Amino acid sequence: MLRLSTILSLLLLLSARAFAADHAVILQYHHVSDNTPRSTSVTPAQFEEHLSYLRDNGFTVMALPEIIKRIRTHQALPDRTVAITFDDAYISIYREAFPLMKKHSYPFTIFVNTDAVERGYGDALSWQQLNEMVESGASIANHGVSHGHLVERAKGEDEQVWLNKIHKDIETAEKIINEKTGQDLKMFAWPYGETVPPLRQLIGQMGFVGFGQQSGPVGALSDFTKLPRFPMGGAYAAMDSFITKVNTLPLPVSGKTPDSSLIDENNTTPVLQLTLAGGDYQKKLLACYGLGESLKINWLDAEKMTFQIQSEKAILPGRSRFNCTAPDQSGRRYYWYSHDWLRLTSEGKALD
Structure with a gap:
């Protein structure tokens, strides 16, 4: 006859397996502010409402590198797993979002375009601020050097010359991030979400995982040179829309x-x-x-x-x-x- 403790252990194991998943939702934010362009902003109040919903409704907020590792190696994730990302290294991430992330003990990723930080643009983070967030569990990833439209080619530009230029941009940004923060995650967010097959092939050859701005959750069948993320800004950040999106599953497009x-x-x-x-x-x-x-x-x-x-x-x-x-x-x-x-x-x- 099975002991009660053994039965409980089996039930817990079965329960864990029932709720295991091979997918996650990645959220993409830019500004967290009342005073920045609405189309790429959520207010601090909205952002806190988003985080509170995740906390109160059984979601697992996990570091993006860990999510990618588990999906690529076919390791189970908890159902309703979410990653939180920020693009462009805006100062509001530090001033408004970071205190809320610390309050909830949530990990997050910032995709940094290094020129903005290196040149000290007025609305950009500093390396000191970025490293303070790293100490609290943030991941610093690659958004290129200058945040340009990488799909554009100069008139008469040879394809290999163009690809070499993009290779250098991504490689340079990764080197700077590594030197300044000690991180070398080989995760790249396409500026504006824009890419084409030769560029996707390029980052695959470079050993990078790519992230776009098309909506949807990530699953085992996703293209790891252009993973989907749900943009959060303007009308797309409304609470009813947010709830629908964080509960989504990946339509299995093969x-x-x-x-x-x-x-x-x-x-x-x-x-x-x-x-x-x-x-x-x-x-x-x-x-x-x-x-x-x-x-x-x-x-x-x-x-x-x-x-x-x-x-x-x-x-x-x-x-x-x-x-x-x-x-x-x-x-x-x-x-x-x-x-x-x-x-x-x-x-x-x-x-x-």
Whole structure:
């Protein structure tokens, strides 16, 4: 006959396995301030509300490097695991966000564009402030040297020259971060979320994990040269939206066409084709959206595993997204996938 302690241990083990997961949500913030551009800001009150929700509703806030390590090596994560990241090394991270993070004992990552810190721009953090946060568990990662539009190529610029230039930018920033903070995490956030296949291949060869700004949770099928994050700013930081997003699951996309985000000027209404793996999602309730409209889903096979979506509107210069969601079997959580589009101007420039 089993002892009570043995039974309890088995129940705890089974419970832990039941709640083990292979996914996480990564949140992306910029400013935490009442006085910065609304589109890239949350107020301190909003940010505290976000953190309190995570604390009060059973979420595990984990350091981003640990999350990436576990997903890549197929180690289990607690369900409802979240990472908190900040881009651009703004001073409000130290003044407003850092005290709240310490209050909750939450780890976080700052993606630093090193020129801003090195040159002492007025709204940028200092290395002293960054190292103070490192001592409290912050991770300092790479956002390039100058935060430029890396997808832009000078007129007549050879592809290899362009790739060598980006390689140097990323390598230089990583070296500075290592020298100043002792960290060498090889995690790179694409400025503006912009990248193309040759650049993604480049950072893969350099041994970096890449992070974009397309929405959605991270899962085992995610592209580790451009992992999704949920941007938190303006209307996207509203509490009802936040609650939906931190509870999402990764829609299991096993293949997509095109692989690039870049829009061909001769085809400004591109077709996105996605192939799904099996999962707990309700396929009949799959819905896709883009450019402010619901997109018709065109299934290409009887099993309904591959589909196409297309907007009737032309994609304008700038950045946009197609988002697809499906509820889980309980109807309480959503599976989510986002594909971002990038259309350059006629001069080959990306818009801020």
